[in-house]
Structure formats: structure tokens, C-alpha cells
Amino acid sequence: MGWNQHADAFLELGFRAMLRRLPSLLAASFRLARQADRRAARTVLASEVGRGVAQAVSLLAVNSVLGRLMAGGQIEQRLRDALPALVTLGVLMLVGALLRAATTYATGRLEPKVERVATERYLERAAAVELAAIEDHAFHKLLDTAQYGAASARRMIMFGTRVVNAVISLVAAAGVLTVLHPVLLPLLVTMTLPSAWSALTLARRRYESFHTWVQHSRAGQLLSRLLIEPEAAPEIRVHGMGGFLLRHFRVMSETAEAEQARLARLAARTGLIAAAWTGLATAATYATLGGLLLGGAMALSVAGTAVIAVRTGSQSLESLVVEVNALHEEALFVGDLERLSAEAAERAIPVGGAALPEAPREIRFENVTFRYPGEAARPALDDVSLTLPLGRIVALVGENGSGKTTLVKLLAGLYTPDRGRIMWDRVDAATADRRALAERIAMVAQDFKRWPFTARVNIAVGRSSAPLNDAHVADAIAEAGAGEVVADLPRGLDTLLARDFSGGHQLSGGQWQRLGIARAAYRRGSILVVDEPTAALDARAELEIFDKIRALASNGQTVVLITHRLASVRHADLVHVLDQGRLVESGTPDELLASGGVYAELYSLQAEQFSRAPVPAPKAG
Numbered sequence: 178m179g180w181n182q183h184a185d186a187f188l189e190l191g192f193r194a195m196l197r198r199l200p201s202l203l204a205a206s207f208r209l210a211r212q213a214d215r216r217a218a219r220t221v222l223a224s225e226v227g228r229g230v231a232q233a234v235s236l237l238a239v240n241s242v243l244g245r246l247m248a249g250g251q252i253e254q255r256l257r258d259a260l261p262a263l264v265t266l267g268v269l270m271l272v273g274a275l276l277r278a279a280t281t282y283a284t285g286r287l288e289p290k291v292e293r294v295a296t297e298r299y300l301e302r303a304a305a306v307e308l309a310a311i312e313d314h315a316f317h318k319l320l321d322t323a324q325y326g327a328a329s330a331r332r333m334i335m336f337g338t339r340v341v342n343a344v345i346s347l348v349a350a351a352g353v354l355t356v357l358h359p360v361l362l363p364l365l366v367t368m369t370l371p372s373a374w375s376a377l378t379l380a381r382r383r384y385e386s387f388h389t390w391v392q393h394s395r396a397g398q399l400l401s402r403l404l405i406e407p408e409a410a411p412e413i414r415v416h417g418m419g420g421f422l423l424r425h426f427r428v429m430s431e432t433a434e435a436e437q438a439r440l441a442r443l444a445a446r447t448g449l450i451a452a453a454w455t456g457l458a459t460a461a462t463y464a465t466l467g468g469l470l471l472g473g474a475m476a477l478s479v480a481g482t483a484v485i486a487v488r489t490g491s492q493s494l495e496s497l498v499v500e501v502n503a504l505h506e507e508a509l510f511v512g513d514l515e516r517l518s519a520e521a522a523e524r525a526i527p528v529g530g531a532a533l534p535e536a537p538r539e540i541r542f543e544n545v546t547f548r549y550p551g552e553a554a555r556p557a558l559d560d561v562s563l564t565l566p567l568g569r570i571v572a573l574v575g576e577n578g579s580g581k582t583t584l585v586k587l588l589a590g591l592y593t594p595d596r597g598r599i600m601w602d603r604v605d606a607a608t609a610d611r612r613a614l615a616e617r618i619a620m621v622a623q624d625f626k627r628w629p630f631t632a633r634v635n636i637a638v639g640r641s642s643a644p645l646n647d648a649h650v651a652d653a654i655a656e657a658g659a660g661e662v663v664a665d666l667p668r669g670l671d672t673l674l675a676r677d678f679s680g681g682h683q684l685s686g687g688q689w690q691r692l693g694i695a696r697a698a699y700r701r702g703s704i705l706v707v708d709e710p711t712a713a714l715d716a717r718a719e720l721e722i723f724d725k726i727r728a729l730a731s732n733g734q735t736v737v738l739i740t741h742r743l744a745s746v747r748h749a750d751l752v753h754v755l756d757q758g759r760l761v762e763s764g765t766p767d768e769l770l771a772s773g774g775v776y777a778e779l780y781s782l783q784a785e786q787f788s789r790a791p792v793p794a795p796k797a798g
């Protein structure tokens with residue numbers, strides 16, 4: 178939208194600039210409303226315009242009533258003369274009340290819809306961006322601030338409606354005042370300027386403070402959540418971390434409180450200055466009216482109407498200022514949402530692209546370099562060239578932090594290389610259709626998500642785009658050897674795997690790992706990436722899982738296996754050894770053992786642990 182503005186721009190905005198932006202703000206509110214519910218939006222607009230017109234006509238009717246009542250002649254005659262205008266006033270009040278009811282109903286319907294539309298847009302955009310964007314601090318800050326945009330969009334409708342109402346009644350009052358005496362109009366404006374200044378100043382400070390403190394308050398919330406989180410609960414108790422976390426929470430809260438106190442102090446001071454200014458201006462207005470009366474420049478009935486018009490006008494102007502300001506403030510938050518949308522669109526996972534070969538023979542990393550954003554001393558992958566022959570088991574081996582997980586994330590298209598290419602036969606993955614690429618991959622990541630859903634859904638989310646298929650779920654469970662895990666669940670596949678919900682059940686790490694593997698099996702990607710699949714499994718389960726993985730590969734599925742258990746790597750067709758982001762060795766396990774390099778060294782280190790602790794022979798008898 179056109180009113181999309183950088184946050185800092187607000188800090189230079191003055192009152193005039195804000196008024197200049199008023200039409201576009203109103204248009205933006207109306208557009209939002211129309212997107213959510215066209216009919217309700219039209220009803221609100223029509224009712225508010227109607228109410229404004231009714232107010233203007235009411236003022237004229239009041240003038241007519243006063244004029245008739247203060248004219249010469251019998252009081253009965255004067256009352257009779259004033260009667261039509263009085264009836265008009267009554268009808269106008271009724272119309273006003275009906276229109277207000279229509280607005281109340283329509284905005285009540287409209288506001289939640291606007292919030293939902295805006296929230297959906299926020300979530301949709303956030304879900305569609307590259308992983309790198311989600312991990313980028315600046316983008317995350319934008320996500321943080323923009324989340325308030327949806328509620329602001331809802332409030333924009335409310336304030337927008339009030340602004341329309343205030344503008345129309347102000348125009349009505351100003352029109353009547355100008356007709357009564359031209360000097361009254363500038364006086365009306367002078368009376369209202371102080372509250373305009375004060376409201377604007379306060380809003381500016383609030384917004385500035387919000388942007389400075391948003392990360393701080395997120396950190397505070399994080400700390401308070403950690404204190405009640407079930408995952409953190411054991412460590413908090415065993416390591417006695419409660420006091421430590423609470424202390425930090427208090428320090429953070431106190432800092433935030435100090436900021437609130439600062440804002441309150443400034444608000445009180447600004448309010449006081451504004452009130453003094455308004456008092457002086459009001460006194461000047463009534464003194465002028467008195468002067469006009471005394472000098473005979475104005476009739477008493479006209480002065481009466483003027484007093485009413487000045488009061489309605491100043492109320493409208495004051496509410497206009499306050500509401501425009503509120504509208505503007507909300508628009509800034511919606512502006513954050515707009516900025517997020519724009520940035521998210523730029524950082525979105527591209528749609529479409531070259532088709533991947535139906536049955537590629539190999540995937541080649543050609544001089545791939547990748548560095549995570551931030552201040553990492555070295556790239557996570559540095560000039561890596563290697564081949565992943567499809568339909569085989571390829572193992573990635575290396576010490577912690579050597580780049581194995583990063584490599585498979587690049588393979589899955591989660592990141593794109595800074596330099597070099599990843600070729601699927603002759604197609605560069607950077608130009609390929611990313612969705613189609615992801616379709617081919619099934620991944621059991623090291624930190625795979627333990628969804629707070631039922632066991633069935635936890636497996637079937639492996640392919641959530643297709644309708645849930647119970648037969649496939651059963652196959653996947655069998656392939657992953659997760660039958661026993663499911664059989665032990667109190668309600669089988671329908672058991673909720675979220676301990677913090679009633680009826681929820683907690684699985685052990687190894688049990689979860691089997692479900693994770695079942696999820697990947699359910700996905701049926703042609704390339705199965707398993708990152709430390711047996712880290713939480715016991716020795717028997719580990720052997721079993723590797724057997725299953727071997728069976729998958731013998732069915733033609735490619736398996737990319739990351740593991741530190743080098744004994745399990747023996748069955749791989751090809752092993753790539755990484756060290757500090759560089760490829761240092763490649764070959765079959767036997768070749769690598771024979772060459773006496775890094776792999777052989779790591780292998781013998783692990784083998785030594787067993788040879789040093791021989792299995793005691795069972796005692797005879």
C-alpha cells in the first residue's frame with residue numbers, strides 16, 4: 178500500500194505532515210475493511226457520512242430554534258414558530274441514533290475479520306520465506322514488530338470510523354461558525370492545537386520507545402516462559418536455575434518499568450503544558466464572543482448558537498486530532514506489517530523454475546562455499562566439491578561443526594550456496610523449482626520437530642499436502658521399526674504427544690527418534706537424509722535402524738547418512754569426510770580405512786574404546 182513507511186520516518190513527522198497523510202490513511206483503512214467484508218465496509222462509511230450530515234443540519238435547526246425563541250412577540254407564538262425546527266431536531270436525533278447502531282453492528286462484524294485477514298497475511302508471508310531470512314536477526318525483529326500489525330489493522334477500522342465522523346461534524350460546525358462570524362473559526366482552531374500537539378508528541382515517544390524496546394521485551398517474555406516450560410523444568414530444578422532466571426527476569430522487567438515511568442513522566446508534563454494552553458485559548462474565545470455581544474456585532478441568539486457550535490466544533494476537532502493521531506500510530510504498526518510483507522516477498526522461496534531430471538544419476542556439489550550470516554570466522558562449507566550418487570548410501574562423516582548438517586541443508590534447498598553450484602545431473606539446483614526439489618527430499622533432522630499432535634499426525638505430517646492415508650502410516654511405522662512404540666501408547670496412534678495438554682503423553686528421546694524416521698518414511702522422498710538417526714537409540718535399536726536404512730537403499734532410495742558411529746558407516750557405498758567445512762577425504766569405507774587418513778584415525782579411536790574395555794567372559798557354572 179502507498180502509506181507503507183519506514184519506521185524512523187515517523188520520528189520526523191509533524192502535525193501538518195500527519196494531516197497530509199490523513200486521506201491516504203483513511204483510504205488504507207477502507208481498503209483493509211473492503212478486503213475483509215465489502216458490505217460491512219460500505220455500511221460503516223455510509224452511516225458515518227449520514228451521521229455527519231445529520232449533525233450539521235441539527236446545528237442549523239438549533240440556530241433556527243434559538244432565533245425563533247429570542248425573537249419578539251408572545252411566548253406561545255414564539256414556541257409555535259420554533260416547533261418545526263424542534264421536530265426536525267428530534268427526527269435528526271433519531272436518525273443519528275439509528276445510524277450509530279448501524280455503524281456499531283457493521284464495525285463489530287468488520288474488525289475481527291480485518292484482524293484475521295491481516296494475521297493470515299502475516300503468517301502466510303512468514304511461512305513462505307527462506308530459512309536464512311528466519312535466522313536473520315534483522316528480519317526476526319521485523320517479524321516481532323509486525324506481529325502487532327494485525328491488531329492495529331483492526332483498531333485502524335475503529336479509529337478510521339471515528340475520524341470520518343469527526344471530520345464531517347467538524348466541517349458542519351466550522352461551516353456554521355463561519356456563517357455566524359468569521360473570527361470564530363481561527364479561535365476554534367487555536368483552542369484545539371494544544372491537544373493536537375500533546376497527542377502527537379506522546380504517540381511519537383511511545384512508538385520510538387516500542388521500537389527500541391521490542392527485543393528487550395521479547396527476551397523478558399522468553400525468560401518467563403522458560404521458567405514454566407516442561408522441557409526446561411528438570412534442569413531448572415536439578416541445577417537450581419530458578420533463582421538465576423528469576424533474577425534476570427526481574428532485572429529486565431525493572432529496566433522496562435523504568436522506561437514506562439519515563440514515558441509517564443513525559444506524558445504528564447506534556448499534558449500539563451497542553452492543558453494550560455487550551456485554558457488560555459478557551460478564555461480568549463469566550464472573551465471574543467463577549468466582546469462581539471457587547472459591541473452589538475452579534476445577536477444574543479446567534480451567540481447562543483455560536484457557543485454550541487464552538488463546543489461541538491472543539492469537541493470534534495479535539496477528537497479528530499486524537500483519532501487521527503491514534504489512526505496514524507496504528508498505521509505505523511500496520512506499516513511494519515507492510516514492510517514485512519514487502520521484505521518477505523523479496524526473501525520468499527522462489528516459485529517455479531527449471532524441472533529436475535526425472536531420475537537423476539547423481540548430485541554434484543561444485544566448489545560450494547557457504548557462510549552463515551553473522552560474524553562466523555570461517556565459512557561453514559569451504560570450496561566443497563563432491564558427488565552424491567543416487568540410489569546409494571552416502572555417509573557424511575566429520576567432527577562436530579565440520580559442516581555435515583549444513584551440507585544436507587544445502588542439498589535440501591534450505592540454503593543456497595554463496596559460491597559454487599549444486600548440480601542435479603545437468604540442472605543447477607539454484608535455478609530449479611524449489612518445491613519440486615523439496616518433494617524429492619525426506620529428512621530426519623537432528624532436531625526434528627516433535628509436533629504437539631497425535632502420533633498418527635506426527636507421522637503423516639511427513640506429507641501433509643496429501644490426505645492422510647492410514648495404510649501408508651502403518652507401512653511407515655513398520656519401515657521405521659516403530660511398531661512397539663505405537664503399541665505402548667495408551668490410545669495407540671490417537672495418543673496426543675504433548676505432555677502439557679490433558680491426555681497428552683510423553684515419549685522418550687529414542688521413541689521420538691523412531692517416530693521421526695517413520696515420518697520420513699511416510700514422506701516417500703526419493704532422497705532420504707538422516708542426520709544422526711541413532712543418537713538417542715540403544716545398541717539393539719541402532720543396529721535395527723541401520724538395517725532398515727540399508728533396506729531402503731536396496732529399494733533404490735538414496736540415503737544420505739550423517740553419523741558419528743563409524744561402525745555403522747561400514748555399509749555405506751561412499752563416504753565423504755569433512756573437516757572444518759572442507760572436504761578432506763572421499764571413498765568407500767575400506768578405501769578410507771586403508772588410506773590411513775582422518776576417517777581411519779576417527780575409526781580407530783572409536784574401535785580402541787571397545788578393545789580397551791574387553792567384554793568380560795561369562796563365569797563358568
Ligand SMILES: Nc1ncnc2c1ncn2[C@@H]1O[C@H](COP(=O)(O)OP(=O)(O)OP(=O)(O)O)[C@@H](O)[C@H]1O
Pocket residue numbers: 312549550551553557575576577578579580581582583584623
Ligand atoms: N543456523 C546457523 N547459523 C549460524 N551458524 C551455524 C548455523 N548452523 C551451524 N552453524 C555453524 O556452521 C558450522 C557447521 O555446522 P554444522 O551444523 O553443519 O556441523 P556438523 O558437522 O553437522 O556438526 P555436528 O556433528 O555437531 O552436528 C559450525 O561452526 C556451526 O557453528
